[in-house]
Amino acid sequence: MSDKYTQRRxxxxxxxxxxxxxxxxxxxxxxxxxxxSAKKISDHVKENIRISVYLNADSKExxxxxxxxxxxxxxxxxxxxxxxxxxxxxxxxxxxxxxxxNSIGYNPLPSSIDIFLKxxxxxxxxxxxxxxxxxxxxxxxxxxxxxxxxxxxxNDNLGKISLVFLAFIGxxxxxxxxxxxNTIRLAIYSxxxxxxxxxxVGATQGFIRKPFLLSGMIQGIYGALISLVMLLxxxxxxxxxxxxxxxxxxxxxxxxIMSGALVFLGILIGFICTWFAVRKYLRIRTSELYF
Amino acid sequence: xxLDRSITLxxxxxxxxxxxxxxxxxxxxxxxxxxxxxxxxxxxxxxxxKTLYADLPLSSxxxxxxxxxxxxxxxxxxxxxxxxxxxxxxxxxxxxDRTVKDNLKFVLKxxxxxxxxxxxxxxxxxxxxVGLVTKTHKMPHELSGGEQQRIAIARALLNDPEVILADExxxxxxxxxxxxxxxxxxxxxxxxxxxxxxxxxIMMYQKFRSRILKCENGSLLxxxxxxxxxxx
Numbered sequence: 001m002s003d004k005y006t007q008r009r010x011x012x013x014x015x016x017x018x019x020x021x022x023x024x025x026x027x028x029x030x031x032x033x034x035x036x037s038a039k040k041i042s043d044h045v046k047e048n049i050r051i052s053v054y055l056n057a058d059s060k061e062x063x064x065x066x067x068x069x070x071x072x073x074x075x076x077x078x079x080x081x082x083x084x085x086x087x088x089x090x091x092x093x094x095x096x097x098x099x100x101x102n103s104i105g106y107n108p109l110p111s112s113i114d115i116f117l118k119x120x121x122x123x124x125x126x127x128x129x130x131x132x133x134x135x136x137x138x139x140x141x142x143x144x145x146x147x148x149x150x151x152x153x154x155n156d157n158l159g160k161i162s163l164v165f166l167a168f169i170g171x172x173x174x175x176x177x178x179x180x181x182n183t184i185r186l187a188i189y190s191x192x193x194x195x196x197x198x199x200x201v202g203a204t205q206g207f208i209r210k211p212f213l214l215s216g217m218i219q220g221i222y223g224a225l226i227s228l229v230m231l232l233x234x235x236x237x238x239x240x241x242x243x244x245x246x247x248x249x250x251x252x253x254x255x256x257i258m259s260g261a262l263v264f265l266g267i268l269i270g271f272i273c274t275w276f277a278v279r280k281y282l283r284i285r286t287s288e289l290y291f
Numbered sequence: 292x293x294l295d296r297s298i299t300l301x302x303x304x305x306x307x308x309x310x311x312x313x314x315x316x317x318x319x320x321x322x323x324x325x326x327x328x329x330x331x332x333x334x335x336x337x338x339x340x341k342t343l344y345a346d347l348p349l350s351s352x353x354x355x356x357x358x359x360x361x362x363x364x365x366x367x368x369x370x371x372x373x374x375x376x377x378x379x380x381x382x383x384x385x386x387x388d389r390t391v392k393d394n395l396k397f398v399l400k401x402x403x404x405x406x407x408x409x410x411x412x413x414x415x416x417x418x419x420x421v422g423l424v425t426k427t428h429k430m431p432h433e434l435s436g437g438e439q440q441r442i443a444i445a446r447a448l449l450n451d452p453e454v455i456l457a458d459e460x461x462x463x464x465x466x467x468x469x470x471x472x473x474x475x476x477x478x479x480x481x482x483x484x485x486x487x488x489x490x491x492x493i494m495m496y497q498k499f500r501s502r503i504l505k506c507e508n509g510s511l512l513x514x515x516x517x518x519x520x521x522x523x
Binding site for chain 1: 344346347367369370371372373374378384386397398400401402446450
């Protein structure tokens with residue numbers, strides 16, 4: 001049975017704690033959204049990695065068409081584009097601004113199929129394996145090319161950025177818990193004589209803890225709700241200014257998961273910090289209460 | 292007779308942190324007995340009481356109070372020991388943010404009472420015993436020092452304890468009010484409870500004579516074992 005007086009007094013002295021929790025959860029939420037969206041950003045970048053399959057100049061159109069169909073059917077392919085030798089020449093000519101076919105007397109560019117991979121296959125191991133498979137179509141396939149360093153660079157950087165973000169989240173969480181712990185401890189410090197009186201009349205530790213823990217968890221919920229309002233405000237502003245980008249990177253499920261995680265984290269932080277702060281005063285001796 | 296004993300100490304030494312305050316204490320207090328624990332400030336009276344209500348650990352000797360062995364008591368058993376004791380302090384330690392009734396109700400709730408009607412009845416019973424049944428809705432600051440101490444005694448009686456431990460219960464009160472408080476404690480002892488009153492107020496003893504335990508030079512003198520005790 002909780003005590004309404006203890007709870008009322010705890011709630012009134014909890015504004016600082018709620019503000020601390022909400023700010024920390026807001027930062028965590030923002031970072032969390034970036035990390036969760038990073039997967040989408042990374043997939044977006046990876047799915048634009050291109051493998052170019054250059055075809056033999058003597059190949060028949062029907063063979064090329066059959067090859068493209070078989071590539072399309074592979075599970076690693078997101079999409080393919082066929083560029084004929086003439087289209088390649090026209091494109092190059094446009095870039096060059098010079099009729100190079102006429103100058104050299106023939107079209108040196110081969111026809112090609114550009115393959116765009118699914119994100120999960122956009123790594124060097126898979127690409128090497130895909131390359132081998134494509135080369136098995138020789139002599140129809142002349143060569144297969146992709147920029148290896150480019151793939152490595154993208155994978156490495158995304159890995160590093162995610163690690164930095166995760167480390168930052170970890171550090172933030174540590175600072176948050178230390179800060180909130182301190183705030184809750186100060187609030188409970190002012191109730192140490194009440195705790196003492198409860199102990200002396202024979203209240204069990206569970207009975208004494210209960211109103212404090214309830215109050216800690218309620219503060220966590222308030223903090224989480226305030227942080228959610230702030231986060232939604234940020235998303236609203238972003239969506240108003242960059243509707244397409246926000247739409248492609250965020251979805252409603254992600255926001256739902258994020259909201260649930262923040263409320264859970266708020267309750268957890270409130271509970272854990274209060275538990276340890278109250279434990280300190282449950283174990284203290286009367287003579288130590290005055291310091 | 293061992294069955295009548297509420298408090299038994301055997302070769303107990305009392306420590307405050309690591310300092311030896313009282314050594315080699317052996318005594319017992321029977322049900323229905325009122326005992327004064329006398330001694331100068333700093334002589335170890337409060338430390339002895341704190342050891343009895345398990346606020347200070349017992350590190351040397353054997354002690355039993357209300358059936359609990361203080362040498363082997365576990366942390367989780369301490370609340371249940373304290374429910375068998377009534378503790379009264381010099382500074383009352385009432386909760387200042389609630390009425391007399393809510394102070395008492397709080398203790399009942401904290402000690403596992405659930406039935407509202409039984410709680411109301413119990414509060415009325417203890418307030419009648421200390422003569423303050425009309426003050427249920429008063430806040431502690433609206434009461435005199437003597438009345439607050441009587442509420443503290445009523446609070447100590449709520450769970451029908453076997454033992455009352457009172458630490459300087461008249462320390463903040465004038466002589467006339469103090470007499471009233473000791474008189475209530477004497478009545479409580481006559482109803483079969485052991486009452487141990489730590490005090491340096493010898494005047495009270497002279498008014499209400501009873502057994503004395505005196506803390507002096509790190510040891511305890513028992514008036515039951517001495518023909519004449521020097522009180523000053």
